[in-house]
Amino acid sequence: MDMGAFREAVSVVRRGDAYEADLDPQWSVGGKLHGGYLLAVMGRAVCDGVGGDHPHPSVVSGLFVAAPTPGSAEIHVESLRTGRSTTQARARLTQGGAVRVEALITLERLEEAGAWWAGLEPVDLREEHECPRTPLVVPGGEFPVPLMEVVEQRLDPDHLGFLSGSPSRRGVVAGWHRLADGSDWDPLSLLVALDPVPSAGFDLDLPGWAPTIQMSAYIRRVPAPGPLRVRTYAADVTKGRMDETVYAWDSKDRLVAQATQLAAIRMPA
Template identity: 40%
Template sequence: MATVTPGNSEFDRDTAVVRRAPGVYDAQLSAGWTIIHAVNGGYLLALMGRALGDTLPHPDPFSVTAHYLTASVPGPAVIRTEVVRTGRTMSTGAATLVQFKEDGTEVERLRVLASYGDLDALPDDVRTSAKPPALPPYEHCLGTDSAPEGQPPIPGSTAIAGRLAVRLDPATAGWAVGAPSGKGEMRGWFGLADGRDHDPLSLLLAVDGMPPTAFDLGLSGWVPTIELTTHIRCRPAPGPLRVALTTRNLAGGFLEEDGEIWDSRDRLVAQSRQLARVLLDS
């Protein structure tokens, strides 16, 4: 058996997996990354990404698509991986995460299909019309310890909030004081509370680590992810990330959320789209 983890930060420890056999990994889902009672989807994606990175011959996630089947809970889990295809520059793998009920019944929580490659081997040519979000300076944005104009601090009662360094653009934080803009936007600075530098695995966390855009639409409560696709475009430079999330359409109790993540060198390092369910009666 071999533990698969490259570092000793809290994120690395909590996303460590133990290779029990080829393609079979034991994991411990930490209660520190929960929202209400469910484990955060970005944290789960990073956990799956670590197991797939150990399985596949290429080191870095390029495209990861996850379907969240049932809510994961803190405790033991098993990840099973499969090599679907390998090539010279890219490989494709699949993975499932399962947990067990008290009677031993297996419950599948998450299923992933991913393409891996080597980010360091990509050419430097960039042609883009995308621009990083215009955020106020870090110190002028709002964290869980902030209180805009004497109002209560940004809500941060979920366990995951203590593991993240998130500072929200005040223009998208009105929901925290009962005044959402209704635009369906969320922008802010994103980092890990212990100061760990970002890498492709932490980008998988970041795409689902901000408050949901549903809050800016005036909704509250849990917004569970149904499907999440993430594209990792390059290895992020040291420093906090800037995250911009938008939604344009809420219909039938579901919304889409499009995400862009930019690093300290103004590079678009990750993009995402997810379909999420809005619990309108929450």
């Protein structure tokens, strides 16, 4: 396997009634496999198993039961319904016979066309070359993020106040995203972009790992080639739980995907 290349990292092989995956340790954060990456692997299995005339994931709702480890895993796909415009399925990622992630996935045939109506303007960012690339160790963080070797992320300097100990406390982080292997974003890889690092908690002076408990993603259209603009913001932090809402626009300024997740977060003493 060419470690780091998205297409190889999410590849699956049919073995009897299940799919076998080799979970790539590069797609991880602080020693834990990235949630968006895990949903993309499961989405690959669902597309292969029941995709047919509906080749693209459009709705993905994932429940993260326990953190899987890099290496061998099985994905079990159950078809729930196939209609004229959508196919709905359930997927379970297991290791050692135990469920680690469960997802409900809707497949469609997405198009590249823009929206009939759009009420959300793309996030305003400095030029891509003016934004520093996020390194292997996230500034202000306590752990390495191998994900940053396979995703080229460039955060807008206006959202980097946490680096100097002066977060804006607006709960917003935004920047440019590309796949480091040079491939274009597609409906499957967008799931990675919708689970960005660092979390909005960094801008609230709450740095550290924010493991996803549940994540719901909506893929709206096939993205144009080029970088994504991604904006993440939090609306409420209560009792060690933080919501995050993410929007992603393609190089033609079209909203291509959005997601909401509930994450665990360490609160100040």
